[in-house]
Amino acid sequence: MDRELSATTKQANKRRLYWQIGLALVVLACAIVGFRSLLTPTLSRDKLRTAVVERGPVVATISASGVVVPEHELVITSPIQARIEQVLLKAGEQVKPGDQILLLDRAYTQLAYEKLKDEQQLNQHKSVQLRLNLRKTLNQLASQLTIKQMRVKSLQAQLEDEKYLLKIGGTTRESVKQAELNLKIAQQELQEIEHAMATERELLKADEQELGFTLDMQGRSIEELQRKMEQAEVRATHNGVITWVKNETGSTVNAGDIIARLADLSSYKVKATISDTYAGQLKPGGSAVVRINNTDMQGVVSSVEPTVTNGIVTFYVALQDKAHQLLRPNLRTDVYVELASKNDVLRVMNGPYFNNTSNHQVFVLQGNEVIRKPATLGISNVDFVELENGVQPGEVIVISDMAGYQHAEKIKLK
Known part of the structure; x- marks a missing residue:
């Protein structure tokens, strides 16, 4: 015959139930936290490149490849049909007015x-x-x-x-x-x-x-x-350096054939090439920057060749400092042609992130986490990117490649 449980027993059973429910809730909470931690990606802080948002100017540019060439180069042609009798000076030698370079047979x-x-x-x-x-x-x-x-x-x-x-x-x-x-x-x-x-x-x-x-x-x-x-006694007409000379003694040249090139190395310009995609944006008189060994030199687009060769357009940049000490013949340079500029905007240093993303968002560093925020990108150049909204001055932005984390709301740092 069943007997009614005592009050002590009922209270003990109730406490046991509460403990079981509490333990289950704790286990469930730990499981949820653990699962969420498994879903939240992590990233090593050492692998991040960051930059601080600041105010300043941003100039939109297009990039081109350039080479330093003498601003003035004299092309010496044969005045007559003749045979090269003697080559007196070689390429690379400096000359003064009156110095004889070649001697042609005048018979x-x-x-x-x-x-x-x-x-x-x-x-x-x-x-x-x-x-x-x-x-x-x-x-x-x-x-x-x-x-x-x-x-x-x-x-x-x-x-x-x-x-x-x-x-x-x-x-x-x-x-x-x-x-x-x-x-x-x-x-x-x-x-x-x-x-x-x-x-x-x-x-x-x-x-x-x-x-x-x-x-x-x-x-x-x-x-x-x-x-x-x-003129068959081919002589230099001004100071300079011989950049090329036809040194095949005994060979015959016709009147008008180029037999030597003489360059004035006291001033230079830059010969640049760019894809014909940007041909419509190149205008004589437009501002340009030539970068050599992290040194920027101001200049203007002096001329644009009208022809396109293999999808490439050639143009020339006249430098403000034509005799800069870094300038050397045939030196490779980076050329940035300016298209538009803004003076006082929010900007951040350019990096791989902005080259590989098409989304209007940025990743902001906050403590031990990286948070994704919506943002609108403006004009840019090789150095800076304009951020029109979504960030504040002083915030730290991730500029390294984040292609694998584009859909993550938050990233933990370790």
Whole structure:
């Protein structure tokens, strides 16, 4: 027969139940905390790169590759078709005005020069001969003119006599008409001789002008050949360094072929290349920064080549300090062309995180945790990224690559 439990026993059973429920709750809480700890990722603090949010300017840029080249380079071409007789200076040697670099064989040009001089002398003799022939012709015509003038006077006198005889009845009217006809014929012959003399003078003037033009052209050709023969002693025209010279002794070069390059190493510019994707953003006069060994040099885009080669656009940057001590020929540089700028904005140092993320968020360091926050990125360059919202000055931002944690709300640091 069942008996009712005593009050002591009931109270003991109740306490045991409470303990069991409490123990179960503790175990459940520990399980939940342990599970959550398993879900929350962890990251070694040593692997993080961080930067502090600050206020300052940010300039948006596009990056290009550059090489330092002399600002002024003289291209020396062969003045004549000739054979390289002697190479006196090599690439890399410094030169002063008047220093001879190459010597070209001038034999062929010398022959052409002598031929032109002979032709000029022949034309000068021809000019003298023209004048002598004209003088002879004019003398003959002058003699004929004198004779015709005397005949005209004689015929005029005969006509007067015939008219007088006709008046007194000593001749016929036919004789008077014949005398008039003879006078007209003589006068016409006199005019023809006068015209012939004027024509001869005009012909001489035209021939002399033609010969004069020929002599002038030959004179200029002679001067040009003489100058080219002098230039065959290829000499430097100003101070500089030989950057290239055609040193194949005995080889033949044509007129206009490049035989040497002379650079002025007292000033430089930068030749840069960039993808044609950015061709529309390149404008002459735009600001640019050239970086050499962590030293920034200010400059402007001086010119952009109109052609695209293999998807590459070439442009030149004129430097403010063209003679900076770091500048060397053929030195590789980084070039940043400025597109836009903001003066007083929130910014953080650029890093791998901003190169690999497309989400509008950042990771902020708070104690032993990294918290994900929404943020809007603005303009950027190789050094800084603008943060338009989501952060405050002084906060520490993770800038290392966080591609594996993009969906984590929180990350523990260890």
